[in-house]
Amino acid sequence: MSGDDAERARWRVRLMVAPALIVIVGLLGTGLVAALAQSLGLYGAGAGGTLTAEHYARVLADPEFRASLALTLWVATASTAISTALGVGLALALRRIVTGRRVMYALLQVPLGVPHLAIAAVFLTLLAPSGWLARVAHVAGLVAGPADVPALVYDRWGLGIILAYIAKEVPFLAVVATALLVRLDAGHDAVARTLGASPWQRLRLVTWPLIAPGVVSAALMVFAFVFAAFETPFLLGRPYPAMLAVVAQQRYLSLDLADRPAAVAFALIMTALSGLIVWAYQRGSAACAGDERPMVF
């Protein structure tokens, strides 16, 4: 290829990626830089025009931020751990079904098409003190009346939020685990069985290590998603402590524009923490797996 052709090819590629880059870097990249400037007091509503770290200091010293961070980490960890365990368990159990397995796999896709917002709405009805779950508990003789029902919405520990995420993410992890399981070489399992390994040993020592990288990547996606989530905690959580995104949103939309830079700082600290978690995972998995590093997204 002559130099001219190579140069033309380079321009071709640049033109091909330009529209996508204009949307992502042009809009979001610029927006994040503007947000950083606003949080540092340099530009925008509520900013004084001089460089300052006071908004960050204010957020980090704020007891509401700490309470919110603790709740967010708890909800994200619990949702991810339970969804992953149940999702993988469901995929393993469905694998054994002979008749109707295809129908089950099709059903598993349904919740993926139901937006989180709708799941949160239905869980509000399901988990309310006089909701459907409480009625089932009553029929089962567990509770006498709505007053005895432990709070599952607007509760201190975000239980309603966690349950809503479990309902949404168990099918997701089951779909991911199923896709990983069908790709497995059945020979490994057969060899382990011939060598006398019990079902539990085969699962722990043969199947799990083979699907773990993919499952853990999907679990990390769930964690990052729940960590940053807004709609579900907004509808099912209590105002204090609320999850990080909810607090950030309320402060940004506060009538006092002077609160804006601190609200933006709040959201950017959240972004940094989320990025840090993903980065730590990438490094950790790189260290464990050598060059067989699984891509996260």
Place this chain on the structure above:
Amino acid sequence: MPPVERQSLRAVLAVAATAALALGPLALMGVTSAGRQWFWPDLLPQAWSPRAWAALAAPGAGIGGAFVRSAVVASLVSVAAVVIGFPAARALALHRFRGRGPLMLALLLPVLTPPIAAAMGLHTVFLWLGLTDTWMGVAIVHLVPAVPYATLMLAGSFARFDTDLEWQARTLGASPRTVWLRVTLPALAPGIAVAAAFAFVISWSQYLLTLFIGGGQVQTLPLLVVGFVRGGDDAVAAALSLVFIAPTLVIFGSVARFLRSY
């Protein structure tokens, strides 16, 4: 092998869990939306009523307008995300070029940035552009989450596309236009359908970006859902949730067969 009873119990549990996760929420929404006099501790309502559905259909509720608005925005976003993502996906999958790594990272940026932080930053940019409080601004801002997904999905299709087919058609005398229409497009059609469907659903279910950029002036369906859910009328909220979910289920259902071959 575990005993047969234990195996079948596990199978029954798995089937029950799958059915409950898939159909439970939809069934509960359906029953709640049509129930009347549903007192503690009845598991099903004593009487049925179309009240909630009639309330949604009432002209003053603004549901029809919001539905059309959401559908128009999501359709535009769907087409635009595929048109924008298509060449980038081709470059990503079929070309080796300097800056490929940073491009991948840029595509992951909207996926990794918490939506609330993205919404705040984009709010400033859209104020500059004078696009806040407009439906056009809302459609454009939905591209930020939609384009990366469309691009990554289309890149997956391109990775399995044999470009030699294009050359063979050219050698046989086909014009570039004919090659594009008769070779490239048909080969990538399933991937395009899936990418378009995902972009549509991403836009359709967007809440925060619409709230920030639309400033409450652009009432899409998710904004109304949140309003009605917080309004406390369970029946109306459930009916509206079903209206909100129906298109996403139909769209995912219609591309599901392409997903399987994915």
